Amino acid sequence: MNEQEIRTLIERWAVAVHEGDLDGVLADHTDDIVMFDVPPPYDGVHGIDAYRATWPPFFQWQAQGASFEIVSLEVTAGEDVAFAHALLRCGTPDELAAQPENRLRLTLGLRKERGRWVVAHEHHSFPHST
Amino acid sequence: MNEQEIRTLIERWAVAVHEGDLDGVLADHTDDIVMFDVPPPYDGVHGIDAYRATWPPFFQWQAQGASFEIVSLEVTAGEDVAFAHALLRCGTPDELAAQPENRLRLTLGLRKERGRWVVAHEHHSFPHST
Numbered sequence: 367m368n369e370q371e372i373r374t375l376i377e378r379w380a381v382a383v384h385e386g387d388l389d390g391v392l393a394d395h396t397d398d399i400v401m402f403d404v405p406p407p408y409d410g411v412h413g414i415d416a417y418r419a420t421w422p423p424f425f426q427w428q429a430q431g432a433s434f435e436i437v438s439l440e441v442t443a444g445e446d447v448a449f450a451h452a453l454l455r456c457g458t459p460d461e462l463a464a465q466p467e468n469r470l471r472l473t474l475g476l477r478k479e480r481g482r483w484v485v486a487h488e489h490h491s492f493p494h495s496t
Numbered sequence: 497m498n499e500q501e502i503r504t505l506i507e508r509w510a511v512a513v514h515e516g517d518l519d520g521v522l523a524d525h526t527d528d529i530v531m532f533d534v535p536p537p538y539d540g541v542h543g544i545d546a547y548r549a550t551w552p553p554f555f556q557w558q559a560q561g562a563s564f565e566i567v568s569l570e571v572t573a574g575e576d577v578a579f580a581h582a583l584l585r586c587g588t589p590d591e592l593a594a595q596p597e598n599r600l601r602l603t604l605g606l607r608k609e610r611g612r613w614v615v616a617h618e619h620h621s622f623p624h625s626t
Contacts, residue, residue: 400570400581402601406623409568409583409599438539440530442605442616447574449605451530451617453539469539471532473603473619475572475579486572487581489603491621493536 368443372476372483376439376450379485384434386425392418395485396477402489404470432458437469446478468492498573502606502613506569506580509615514564516555522548525615526607532619534600562588567599576608598622 375394382390392414401411403420411417428434439452455462456470475487505524512520522544531541533550541547558564569582585592586600605617 402581402603402621402623404624406625408597408623410581410601442577442607444574444577447572447577447579449577449579449617451532451540451605451619467538471540471619471621473532473605473617475581475603475605477572487579487603489581489601489619489621491532491601491619492624493532493538494534494622494624495536 368445368448368478368483369441372441372443372448372450373439375476375483375485376441376452376474377436380434380436380454383421383424384428386428388418388421388425391421394483396479399485400487402491404490404492430458432456433462434470443476448476448478448483450474450476498575498578498608498613499571502571502573502578502580503569505606505613505615506571506582506604507566510564510566510584513551513554514558516558518548518551518555521551524613526609529615530617532621534620534622560588562586563592564600573606578606578608578613580604580606 397414399414399417401417403411411420433455435455437453437455441450452472454470471491473489474485476483477486527544529544529547531547533541541550563585565585567583567585571580582602584600601621603619604615606613607616
């Protein structure tokens with residue numbers, strides 16, 4: 367039940383990201399969210415206002431025809447704390463043609479507040495090829 | 497209590513990493529751990545045997561005199577599931593001189609099994625500068 371609610375929340379969030387729907391992206395996030403984003407800042411993005419501000423540049427990049435699609439998702443839920451990790455196809459058609467196996471790695475931390483799951487932490491990254 | 501146990505576990509793990517103590521690094525991890533490591537593989541490192549195999553090359557790199565030091569750590573613990581995120585100074589002296597603000601971002605997912613916290617997920621990354 368908790369696991370299914372969280373899975374639905376994350377899948378809905380990913381659709382909102384892909385559609386450039388900022389309200390949908392923000393709908394289930396805490397005021398004190400900490401995000402480790404793909405680009406800097408080095409110490410992470412702190413708070414919902416800073417989190418909100420990261421999305422318009424991403425949507426602009428995505429408008430080239432980029433994908434943002436969950437390939438796999440695993441959720442571990444307790445009664446009031448949960449985490450999840452996912453792999454996503456995320457890239458422009460040219461990027462995905464050049465590196466078809468590359469994946470955005472996503473980890474989320476969630477809390478249940480007043481009966482409702484909310485995202486308090488996100489960590490987005492690509493593997494670093496040397 | 498749960499939060500303090502997890503904080504101690506993670507701090508002990510980071511010391512073991514820095515000391516190149518493989519048994520200490522593996523001491524509190526699940527057989528089914530999934531790690532998103534700094535380098536590929538793109539789909540993550542699955543299982544304790546694959547996790548174990550990632551460390552000797554890291555220890556070899558670290559032996560140049562690299563740091564692996566927790567700068568900040570936040571833990572969110574329920575009764576049987578928890579997550580944590582941390583920023584670490586991780587680099588050789590030359591790397592840290594060139595980019596003193598750069599941080600390794602670390603997210604962990606934990607479960608409590610038979611009364612004991614264990615790490616089931618790790619996500620390690622550096623921000624990607626374009």
